[in-house]
Amino acid sequence: MSQENSTAISTGMYLVKLLAAYGVDTVFGIPGVHTIELYRGLAGSGIRHVTPRHEQGAGFMADGYARASGRPGVCFIISGPGMTNILTAMGQAYGESVPMLVISTVNAHGRMGSGAGWLHELPDQRGLTAGVTAFSRTIHRSEELAGAVAEAFAIFEGARPRPVHLELPIDVMLAPAGHLPVPERPARGARPAPDPMAIKAAAELLAGARAPLILAGGGAVRARDLPALAEALDAPVVMTTNARGILPPQHPLAVTLSASMPATRGLIAGADVLLAIGTELGPTDYDMYEDGGLSIPGTLIRADIDPRQARRGHPPAVVLPGCAALTATALRAALQDRTPVHGADATGATRAAQAQAGLRALPPEVRGDLALLEQVRAALPGALIVGDSTQAVYAGNMGFSASLPGGYFNSATGFGTLGYALPAAIGAALVEDRPVVALSGDGGLQFTMAEMTSATEAGVRVILLLFDNQGYGEIKSAMRQQNVPPLGVDILTPDLAAIARACGWSVVTVDAPDALAEALSAAEDAPGCTMIRYTDRLRQAFQARD
Known part of the structure; x- marks a missing residue:
């Protein structure tokens, strides 16, 4: 001291x-x-x-x-x-x-x-x-x-x-x-480790499973041994929005289609033993449409740092309170000699692929927005994507696959705020040595667009991918679907490009997929922040490609 x-x-x-x-x-x-x-x-x-x-x-x-x-x-x-x-x-x-x-x-x-x-x-x-x-x-x-x-x-x-x-x-x-x-070296707490006896009980259940499944949430994003655990079990991994990237794109066991969709729910219902790790099993991930259609008939193991959360909702057979990373490591060690027991129907990769095929059932506009996000990932491999409550993000939450763990997060689940993307991207850019992309709509940006000056002042590099549809387009569509006259959604939108330039940002408007790829690559090499603005024309171009 x-x-x-x-x-x-x-x-x-x-x-x-x-x-x-x-x-x-x-x-x-x-x-x-x-x-x-x-x-x-x-x-x-x-x-x-x-x-x-x-x-x-x-x-x-x-x-x-x-x-x-x-x-x-x-x-x-x-x-x-x-x-x-x-x-x-x-x-x-x-x-x-x-x-x-x-x-x-x-x-x-x-x-x-x-x-x-x-x-x-x-x-x-x-x-x-x-x-x-x-x-x-x-x-x-x-x-x-x-x-x-x-x-x-x-x-x-x-x-x-x-x-x-x-x-x-x-x-x-x-x-x-x-x-x-x-204190020169303050006493630091260790992450809580799971109980060895509970690990043994969970490992025995998983070892005997014929159709195991892992439900991974944002709490497991730093669980480095989770992919190896999934491979040892031959278990598909259903990743919530905040868990995307735990398994990379094209991994044969990766399932990014939302658990609110029928194909993923069918995968969940067909599992005999499920490990839910670092996920609260919340409605915005598992029951977005609030239809009550999620069914978990199999034996459920819940691993959560919060023992109270592990007992909310679907009742577990085994609870593993503790750090998700330590839990995944302990389970992987307990199952290191395990030979997968394949069911009569399919391997884990086949089951995962059947669920992922449900992406084709998404509406064309959602598939188009997913293609747009995939273009971002292709142009900026390893980029961190931070989203607001906006169209591309809603689509991404339905099935986008991030390159790296923690590489995709947003405010459209849970509390569901607006104005999040830009300032959260600034905070992330202060510590990230990779491109940081903020996804926002013109309505959400106007909540916090003054932070464009903060980004310039802080000397960070942020790429703002802005969907400019002159209002609150998602809410306008929802009002029409419910036969409510659209009111309060067609807002006066200022010249956001001019405002960005006044804040020291570079600005480009794109209306074709190839132009988007070029703009993203140029923004990665630019010295400061860049706004890439697009409209429905670009969204329609991606839909036409699908």
């Missing part, structure tokens, strides 16, 4: 030292009058500060950073409106199990919640965060801070990772903390 003896070290400065000790290298935030003391410590700390143009952008950037790096995204947020602005991003991170540390200020003791009308005063700031955090805490004394930060990192490293909120009353933030020790 190192210890600062100077009373000139405030609690705000001490916080920055703690963050540095835990390996934090980036903070997202907008300085304000109540957070100035945090910035006194940040200057010269070696921690990079990125300034978004809105606190929602800060939260989305932290989300993208966390997914790309595997480390928590950290935000400095001002009291009051700063906290209300970031709540949507915290809700998205909570729903997707993304680690995020939100540090805010709050009015001083004697002022907070007083109702007297102090600047940025809320009746109960922590109450706002209760539903979107693993925990929220007010630091009443400087001596409480180190323990609270340690507890936050214990959540990030050893439990289901979700946002944590710590708030510093202004008087505490300014209080002296030079007497407090800074």
Whole structure:
């Protein structure tokens, strides 16, 4: 432990030292009058500060950073409106199990919640965060801070990772903390390993399976031994949206067709033993149309870091609480000498191919958008694709195959926010040494398009693939399908290309598949950020190719 003896070290400065000790290298935030003391410590700390143009952008950037790096995204947020602005991003991170540390200020003791009308005063700031955090805490004394930060990192490293909120009353933030020790090497938590007896029970079930199946979710995206486990079992792997890339494109056991579709549901219903690993079996992945058609008659094994989640919904025969990566490794070791027991009908590759054939049953416009995404993957092998709630993303969630684990994620499942893609791509680009593509529509982009200036300022390289249909096209179609007159969906869309150029971006408009490939390749080599704009004309060209 190192210890600062100077009373000139405030609690705000001490916080920055703690963050540095835990390996934090980036903070997202907008300085304000109540957070100035945090910035006194940040200057010269070696921690990079990125300034978004809105606190929602800060939260989305932290989300993208966390997914790309595997480390928590950290935000400095001002009291009051700063906290209300970031709540949507915290809700998205909570729903997707993304680690995020939100540090805010709050009015001083004697002022907070007083109702007297102090600047940025809320009746109960922590109450706002209760539903979107693993925990929220007010630091009443400087001596409480180190323990609270340690507890936050214990959540990030050893439990289901979700946002944590710590708030510093202004008087505490300014209080002296030079007497407090800074751990040189903070005790770090190990990921929880599954119980050996439970592994043995699960392995025995899988070893005897004639038609095994793996249902993989985003919690398994860093389970490196999962492909080898699938191959040892000769088990198809159904990957949810956030799990795409665990098995690469063309892998014979890969199933990317959504589990909401009949062909994949048939595969699931025909399995005698199923391993659900790192997936909550949630409706937006398994019952998108809310028809209740998912059936799991086989023996279900659930592997989840959250033991409560493992018991929600479909009842399991065996529960494996613990880290998905450690679980996959342990099962692979337990099954290393296993010879697949083929059923009378088909091998795992044949069963996977039968499910994947269901892609042909998707509507033509969905298949066209999938072809567009495949063009992106072909032009930029290994690219990270970050999506908003937009047409290409909806199609991608139905069946797109990412090149690498964690190479495709978006906000169209779970909480389902708009405006996510651009700031999340910025956060990811800060840590990725590969192309980062943001998929957005013109409606969603207008939620956070001010972050185009943040990208330029931060010096990152982002390729924004923008579908410009002058409004909320998906909702317009849904209204028509339900015989509701389209209202509020044909919005005034400004000249987004001109705005992008004003923010220092390069801009190109494409209307043919070959032109898209050329634009993507050129954007990869460009020094800054690029907007590639397309309209229905390009979508129709891909549909015609299908």
